[in-house]
Amino acid sequence: MLLRIEDIDPTRCRPAFEQAILEDLAWLGISWEQPVRRQSEHLAEYRAALERLQGMGLVYPSFESRAEIARLVAQRDADGAWPRDPDGAPLYPGAGTALSEARRQELMASGAPYALRLDMEAAVARAGRLAWDEHGAGPSGETGTVEARPGAWGDVILARKETPTSYHLSVVIDDALQGVTEVVRGQDLFHATSVHRLLQALLGLSPPVYRHHQLIRDVQGQKLSKSTQATGLRTLRAEGVSPTEIRHRIGVV
Structure with a gap:
């Protein structure tokens, strides 16, 4: 698997967001080839x-x-x-x-x-x-x-x-x-x-x-989005949800 950081818009793409992505993926048990490709480079x-x-x-x-x-x-x-x-x-x-x-x-x-x-x-x-x-x-x-x-x-x-x-x-x-x-x-x-x-x-x-x-959609049928205050993975982690539970929620057994 390849990981690509799509950061061509410097006003919206910040190092803290990239670090959060890396941490979330690692928590899920996902690994990727190095080096990571950053579009800004x-x-x-x-x-x-x-x-x-x-x-x-x-x-x-x-x-x-x-x-x-x-x-x-x-x-x-x-x-x-x-x-x-x-x-x-x-x-x-x-x-x-x-x-x-x-x-x-x-x-x-x-x-x-x-x-x-x-x-x-x-x-x-x-x-x-x-x-x-x-x-x-x-x-x-x-x-x-x-x-x-x-x-x-x-x-x-x-x-x-x-x-x-x-x-x-x-x-x-x-x-x-x-x-x-x-x-x-x-x-x-x-x-x-x-x-x-x-x-x-x-x-x-x-x-x-x-x-x-x-x-994955909400109860109104809309895709999950920050603009609609959808619950993010980090929040679920803080609530004690495990990686295994996340995989079950999205249908990966």
């Missing part, structure tokens, strides 16, 4: 992949703030429901692709904040039809050979001015560089696999096999 590798996509003409900067995007979405919704991605977030509604190269360079040189987005239509046209090998199941029971539908995500963000990568980009680079052959993760990432297959195809990376599993 490999930004140059993600930047190189981004530059390859830029060289293909598949990346462009957008300069709208989150507030401006929300306003544009509200305007689009007034004319009929603006499309949402599989996670429920509205697709990018801005005009980044319409800006001239000269105007883009002017704005970037001025220090304006920006996000680097994948031109989804051009990327899909270049990659063609894609699929992945699913050994688990999607939220609706999808299994076996699953057709990738990256277009449902719109022009996803691959990096920002202050961060040369995103989850989508860094995870496929990490998987390839670490020789990952099987990815086991929750069904909340099932649909995002379409974006990952697209990036793998564009960058010439071999796809792993995927196994998406069901999530």
Whole structure:
């Protein structure tokens, strides 16, 4: 097993959080190969992949703030429901692709904040039809050979001015560089696999096999989350719950 610390956002990822992860896993009796890969130590590798996509003409900067995007979405919704991605977030509604190269360079040189987005239509046209090998199941029971539908995500963000990568980009680079052959993760990432297959195809990376599993949910049917004050593993430990009890709770006997 490999352990990867996804700490590309320094404002949200703190050493204390990483230490808590290590302690919780060790308490559960889980061990992993060394060294641990920390994404913050490999930004140059993600930047190189981004530059390859830029060289293909598949990346462009957008300069709208989150507030401006929300306003544009509200305007689009007034004319009929603006499309949402599989996670429920509205697709990018801005005009980044319409800006001239000269105007883009002017704005970037001025220090304006920006996000680097994948031109989804051009990327899909270049990659063609894609699929992945699913050994688990999607939220609706999808299994076996699953057709990738990256277009449902719109022009996803691959990096920002202050961060040369995103989850989508860094995870496929990490998987390839670490020789990952099987990815086991929750069904909340099932649909995002379409974006990952697209990036793998564009960058010439071999796809792993995927196994998406069901999530542990609360009594309302929502996945456990800090934002809903769900009970964390550390709290359960403090209450005297044993590792064996945790495994029974999640169905691992």
